[in-house]
Amino acid sequence: xxxxxxxxxxxxxxxxxxxxxxxxxxxxxxxxxxxxxxxxxxxxxxxxxxxxxxxxxxxxxxxxxxxxxxxxxxx
Numbered sequence: 670x671x672x673x674x675x676x677x678x679x680x681x682x683x684x685x686x687x688x689x690x691x692x693x694x695x696x697x698x699x700x701x702x703x704x705x706x707x708x709x710x711x712x713x714x715x716x717x718x719x720x721x722x723x724x725x726x727x728x729x730x731x732x733x734x735x736x737x738x739x740x741x742x743x744x
Contacts, residue, residue, distance in 0.1 A: 691739045695732060702728035 680696075681689060705725035712718050 687742060688739075691735060695735055698728050698731045698735065702732070 680693060702725055705721045705728065709718055709721050709725070712721065
């Protein structure tokens with residue numbers, strides 16, 4: 670679980686194109702979102718549930734920001 674938000678660096682070669690970097694970053698954000706969303710089902714402490722829900726929503730915002738930034742650079 671501690672690697673939920675760690676990018677998959679092994680999927681990159683020695684040179685990295687912008688789109689490759691975007692895909693690695695987006696993958697990390699999606700994994701983190703899924704981790705927080707799934708973990709909520711196993712947590713009984715409401716304070717931790719609220720924290721994980723906030724973190725889950727933050728990952729959605731990160732995905733949106735990455736998508737917008739990528740669109741600016743590809744067009």
